[in-house]
Amino acid sequence: MEDVARHAGVALGTVSHVLNHPHKVAPATLEKVRHSIDELGFVPDRRARALAAGTSNVIGFVVVDLSNSFFLDMARGAEQEAQRHGMNVLLANSDVQPEKELVYMHLFNEERVAGILLAPQPTNADDVLQRGRWRSDVVVLNTVPGDPDLCAVTANNELGGYLAARHLIDTGRRSLAFVGGPFSLSPVTDRHRGVERAVAESNGSVRLTTIKTSNVQAADGRKAGRQLAALPANERPDGIVAAADLVALGIVQAFLAERGPRVPEDVSVIGYDNNRAAWDSEISLSTLAQPGEEMGRVATRLLIEEISHPANHEHQRLDLEPTLIVRQSSTRE
Structure with a gap:
């Protein structure tokens, strides 16, 4: 200077x-x-300026998978809210690799960012949080950490599963299948629990089959779709709730390739997340839209409140609601 x-x-x-x-x-x-x-x-020198001023105008954001538009929406919401407060967001993609989450957390710690937003692999959150002495305040997205002294912003996945199954039941489907996994992921188990609740309300008039997959990718959906297509018509479900849009897309692809049941005439399919795949596919997918942008904004607001007023800040756990979007894959007109 x-x-x-x-x-x-x-x-x-x-x-x-x-x-x-x-x-x-x-x-x-x-x-x-x-x-x-x-x-x-x-x-x-950003670090020198932060040390001299005792603060930074940068927020670090560690995201589990930027190939999923849900997390892109989170980042977009975080950036919008940060800019409103004169701050900037540095984004790091861990690419579904737990060790990379820890690497980026340490990097942001060394850079003395004002705070960190962490949207981790749900099974890895507590491990990452416990394996470092973080100087910065941290807010967790998409999963609830075990540490009560942290804010968390999640989506109500059980409600989403319930709304998906309720939609299929209300449109006349009586034999449902839930397809997804692994069940070690809390969003998957929560969505499955919501489907079970909707089926239980039918008092025995609707049956449910669960098909567990190793992941929530299109390949997992295609494998499950081939299994379903091979079943006799009277044993095949007429409504499918997939744990993610990519799984739903894979199921539809398998049905088309195997010349199996027609979507939606013979079987309705509904996904989860409202990824680009949901509206770009040959048969547009009904889905549950995650409140990604809102989650990013709310989490950033909580983080900035904690940074600005640490003595008065109260940690919060906020659960935002998904939105049902009905498209071709579940409408018989």
Whole structure:
């Protein structure tokens, strides 16, 4: 900064204003200082500035899987809320690798970010949180951590499973299948529990079959779809709740490839997440839309509240509701 000040012929404080409060600097001076910054190739040391100021304007966000548009929506919501408060978001994709979650958490810790948003693999959250001494405040998304001294923002997956099954039952389906896994993932078990609740309300008029998969990818759906297509028509379910849109898409693909039951004439299919695959497929998928953007905004708001007012902050556990979206795959018209 001293080099920039000498080069531009201004006071050191003026350079500081250009970097931090440009609206306070006259346009001609602003242009002169910025020209010197470009000429010298000056880049502010963010960590040094954070140490000097005792704070940072950067939030780190560790996301489990950016190939899933649900997490992209979270990131978009977080960025929107952070910008409202004059802050920025650095995004890290762990790519469903637990060790990478820990690597990025340590990286953000070393960078002394103001706070960290963590949307981990649900089975890995507590392990990540316990394996480091985090300087920054942390808010967890999409799963509830064991530590009560952390805020968490989740989606009500049990309600989503219930709404999916209720929709199929209300449209006349009487033999349902839930397809998804692994059941070690709490979102999968919660969605299955919601389906069970809707079926239980039918007082025996609806039956439920559960097909467990090793993951929630399209390949898992295709494998389950081939199994279902091979069943005799009188043993085959007429309504399918998939644990994720990719699973639902795989099921539909298998039915088409095997010339199996027609969707939705013979069997209705509903997915979960409202990923791009849901509306881009040949048969558009009914689905449960996750409140991703809202989760990102709410989690960021809680984090900034904790950063700004630590003494008065109360940790919260918020459960947001999904939305049923009905498309071709579950409507018989």
